[in-house]
Amino acid sequence: MAMYESEHTKFMREWLEKHPKELDEQKKGxxxxxxxxxDVATQARYDESSVPVKGYYYDTNH
Known part of the structure; x- marks a missing residue:
């Protein structure tokens, strides 16, 4: 079974082979x-401060 490779993938692979400096630019971007x-402490603080979302957002009775 042959592996499919799109035209865009082929183009990008060949273009990056011809322009190796672009890989560095890609990494910088x-x-x-x-x-x-x-930061683990900041992420833990964010997780603790999250508020649970209601099952139905527009239900004003709960």
Whole structure:
């Protein structure tokens, strides 16, 4: 069984082979938006302060 590879995937793989510096730029962009250091104490405080959501949000009787 042959593995399917889309045209876009082929293009990106070949383009990144021809432009290896772009991998570094891609990593910098990811670090800018996604790869943030995590603080366990802050996350625990957020978890403790969360309020449970009602089963039906618009029910004013409960």
């Amino acid at each position: 990811r670090a800018l938006w996604w790869d943030k250091p995590q």
